[in-house]
Amino acid sequence: MAHYNLPTPVSEEDIRKLRINDTVTLQNTLFGIRDATQIHMFDHGRKTRFDLNGHAVIHTAPNVRKVPVNSEFPAGYQPICIGTTTSDRMERFTKPLMTQNGVRMIVGKGGMREGSSQAFQELGGVYLAIIGGTAALETTWIEQIEDVDMDDLNPESLWRFKIKDFGPLLVAMDSHGGSIYQEVKGDVARNKDAVLKSLGIHS
Amino acid sequence: MQLQMNLVEEACKELYIRALKILPDDIKAGIDQLDKSETDKRAQVVLKTMITNISVAEREDNLLCQDTGLPIYNVKIGSNVQFDGMALKAAIRKGCERATKEYPLRSSVVHPITRKNNHTSCGIDMPAIHIDFCDDVESVEIEMVPKGSGSENNSFLKMAIPADGISGVKAFVIESVVSAGGKTCPPTIVGVGIGGTSDQCVAMAKRAATRALGSTCSDEEGAKLERELSAAVNKLGIGPQGLGGDGTAFAVHVELAHTHITLNPVAVNMQCHSARRARATITPSGVNFGF
Numbered sequence: 001m002a003h004y005n006l007p008t009p010v011s012e013e014d015i016r017k018l019r020i021n022d023t024v025t026l027q028n029t030l031f032g033i034r035d036a037t038q039i040h041m042f043d044h045g046r047k048t049r050f051d052l053n054g055h056a057v058i059h060t061a062p063n064v065r066k067v068p069v070n071s072e073f074p075a076g077y078q079p080i081c082i083g084t085t086t087s088d089r090m091e092r093f094t095k096p097l098m099t100q101n102g103v104r105m106i107v108g109k110g111g112m113r114e115g116s117s118q119a120f121q122e123l124g125g126v127y128l129a130i131i132g133g134t135a136a137l138e139t140t141w142i143e144q145i146e147d148v149d150m151d152d153l154n155p156e157s158l159w160r161f162k163i164k165d166f167g168p169l170l171v172a173m174d175s176h177g178g179s180i181y182q183e184v185k186g187d188v189a190r191n192k193d194a195v196l197k198s199l200g201i202h203s
Numbered sequence: 204m205q206l207q208m209n210l211v212e213e214a215c216k217e218l219y220i221r222a223l224k225i226l227p228d229d230i231k232a233g234i235d236q237l238d239k240s241e242t243d244k245r246a247q248v249v250l251k252t253m254i255t256n257i258s259v260a261e262r263e264d265n266l267l268c269q270d271t272g273l274p275i276y277n278v279k280i281g282s283n284v285q286f287d288g289m290a291l292k293a294a295i296r297k298g299c300e301r302a303t304k305e306y307p308l309r310s311s312v313v314h315p316i317t318r319k320n321n322h323t324s325c326g327i328d329m330p331a332i333h334i335d336f337c338d339d340v341e342s343v344e345i346e347m348v349p350k351g352s353g354s355e356n357n358s359f360l361k362m363a364i365p366a367d368g369i370s371g372v373k374a375f376v377i378e379s380v381v382s383a384g385g386k387t388c389p390p391t392i393v394g395v396g397i398g399g400t401s402d403q404c405v406a407m408a409k410r411a412a413t414r415a416l417g418s419t420c421s422d423e424e425g426a427k428l429e430r431e432l433s434a435a436v437n438k439l440g441i442g443p444q445g446l447g448g449d450g451t452a453f454a455v456h457v458e459l460a461h462t463h464i465t466l467n468p469v470a471v472n473m474q475c476h477s478a479r480r481a482r483a484t485i486t487p488s489g490v491n492f493g494f
Contacts, residue, residue, distance in 0.1 A: 021245075036318065063269055063309040080307075083269030086353040086386045110353065110386040110445060131249055131444055132353065132388040133477040134256035135269040154320075155309045170245075172446070181385065184440065184447045191440045192381055199373045199435055 003168065008105075009054030012124035015104050018171045020178035024128055025167035029146075030107070032060040032159030034085060037150060038093040042100075048149050048158055053102035056128070059085045059109070061155040064145065075160075077145045082161070083135020086110045087127070095119040107169060109133075111181035120175045127173035129180070141166040204341045204487045206286035208294040211345070214483040214490050215298025218347035219274060219324075220306055222481035223266045226257055227494035229416040230453070230478045237390055237443075237450035246448025250390075253443070253476055268477045271308045272349035274299050274330035281340025292332055295345075299323075299330045311352070333406075342486045348413050354391065354475040357383035360405055363467040372397055372469045373432065376455070379471040380436050385445015388475035392416065393436060393452050396470040397425070399460030407458035408470035413480055414456050415494070425457040432457070443476070453478070 006014060007027040018024065031052060040046040062082040069076040087108030094116040097103045104125050106112070109132030120126060130138065147160040173179045196202070234257070238250040260267045276295050280286065303310050303324040310322040312329050324330065359379040363371040376395055383391075394412025396404040411420075420426045432455035442448025453476075462468065484491045 060269065061309060061311075063266060063271065063307075065307055081266040081269045081309075085270065086356065086388075088386050089356070109388065110384070129444065129446065131252040131256070133268045133270075133351075133475055134252055136260035136263060136265040136267055137252065137256040139265060140259060140263070154322075170446070180446055184442070184445060185384070187440045187447065188381055188384070191438060192377065195377060195435045195438050196374060198438070199370070199377070199431065201370045201374050 008056055010104055011054065012104070015124045015126055016175055018126050018174055019176065020171050020174050020180050022171040023168040024171060025165055026056055026163060026169070027165070028163065029055060030161045030163045030166060031055055031057045032062060032082070032161060033057045034059060034061045034156040035089055036153045036156035037158050038090055038097070040150060040153065042093055042096045046150065048101070050147070050149055050158060050160060054104055056105035056107055057097065057103050058107040058130075059087050059090060060159070061085065062159065064155065073145065075145045075148045077148060079139060079142055079145055081135050082139045082142055084109045084130045084132055084138065086132070087112050091115055098123045098125055111172060111179070117173055117177060117179055120173055121177055124175050126171055126175060128169035129172035130169055204284050206284050206291065206343055206485065208290050210485055210490055211291060211294040212298040212301070214345055214485060215276060215295045215347070216302040216305070217492065218345060218481045218483055219299055219302035219308070219349065221492060222347045222349050222479045223271060223308070224260060224264065225481070226267060226477065227415065227480060229494070231257060233416045233453040234390070234476065237453065241449050243442060243448035245446055246442045246450060249443040249446060249448070250450060267479065268351065269309065270351040270353070271311050271324065272351045273312065273355065274324050275348040275350055276330055276332050277346040277348070278332065278334045279344040280334065280336050281342050282336060282338050283341040284343055295332055296325055296330060300325050342484055344482060344484050346480060346482045348480045351388070351475055351477070354387040354473045357387050357473055358405070358408070359471040360401060361469050362401060363469055365465060365467050367467055371467065375469050376432055376471055377435065377439070380441070380451065381439060383473060384441055387473045388477070389441055389445060389452065390443055390450045390476050391452050392474040392478055393432070393455040394472040394474065395432070395455060395457045397457060397459050398462035398468060401468055403460050404468040404470040405472070407460060408472035411456035411458040412472045412474040413478070416453055418456070420457045420459065422459050425459045429455055429457045
């Protein structure tokens with residue numbers, strides 16, 4: 001259970017070191033992405049001008065305020081509240097995100113499934129769990145919205161955040177097939193039988 | 204009392220912003236209580252982070268969660284209040300729209316087919332407005348619930364049959380909570396509707412999910428079932444955020460309605476750990492805000 005301070009972008013080697021239950025704090029850059037962003041990228045073939053190679057994406061659609069462009073707000077957006085949405089809905093995009101854009105880290109909440117786990121193992125990636133619903137805290141880790149692509153999809157645009165000490169995040173799925181969600185799922189399945197029995201239900 | 208629509212509009216605007224920023228006391232107490240009794244180390248860290256977030260939101264005067272949700276307004280009108288129903292609905296909608304544009308809040312509302320976002324949190328039949336009446340009262344109570352999608356996406360209805368009995372109902376609740384796992388941002392309030400018609404059953408589950416912690420079902424059988432299911436759910440081991448642990452749910456809340464002899468409907472709706480709601484009471488002397 002080690003802790004890693006990771007400036008982005010990262011190499012495959014950096015990622016392969018991480019094991020479930022380790023914690024990570026990210027530095028530099030984080031890209032915000034969500035359902036509509038990925039539907040447009042992978043179902044409608046829309047390309048992004050951002051280089052996501054070796055980077056981390058976070059499942060988010062932020063609350064922002066449109067402001068004049070200046071050095072403090074280079075994208076013309078002031079962050080209000082930035083937090084993390086449920087990753088499960090975006091399961092089918094993990095592999096294309098990694099193969100087509102070189103993404104290595106997904107920050108999200110609620111976990112992802114077998115397809116993502118396979119992609120992490122084959123291509124060298126991890127899922128970093130953040131605590132969902134704690135956006136006020138998360139917002140304090142974001143220094144600036146540096147840039148935005150697919151602005152027309154607001155709030156589900158592709159956001160480039162400048163971050164400082166973003167975390168600690170929990171390595172919940174690693175590149176060696178480890179998944180805390182799979183472990184918990186197994187425990188819950190076992191507990192469920194006992195719970196049903198205690199309610200007088202025999203399956 | 205003649206209901207002044209400008210007061211309703213202002214209150215509805217304020218309620219949306221307040222609900223997103225200030226967590227009700229019963230929910231704060233609920234998180235503290237789960238934190239004290241949690242035995243799993245990782246879950247303890249998760250609960251502590253949730254507690255930190257509540258204080259950061261207060262300190263920074265920021266929203267607790269980025270998900271502004273689907274806006275729901277529950278209105279209870281006293282019988283000694285005169286009002287124009289259409290004007291009331293328009294004032295609620297205007298307040299919701301103004302909160303979104305003026306704060307500004309992220310609009311989480313899109314057209315269901317084109318997925319186009321008007322950036323107003325409003326659209327066809329949105330915000331959701333539910334109006335009810337109470338006897339011999341000269342006040343209007345408006346409750347605002349921003350319903351986040353993580354929890355709302357895990358809503359379930361089963362038209363069980365009488366032969367399934369109450370066992371079928373219980374099994375469905377357990378199945379629903381297991382299937383939701385960490386996606387609903389647990390610890391949750393598990394709202395269960397039992398009986399009525401299919402539409403009533405889902406509405407009851409939602410009402411149960413947004414009921415204050417510590418409240419109980421007004422029906423004795425329902426209250427008994429709440430206790431039994433609350434204990435059962437917290438033995439599943441899903442834990443806060445679905446990362447394992449004891450604190451899967453603050454409570455299971457049940458709402459009931461009589462049903463048809465051949466029906467046995469059960470619905471489940473959940474409220475996440477940031478179980479936000481805010482309430483305003485409009486009386487002849489003005490507007491009071493609370494939970």
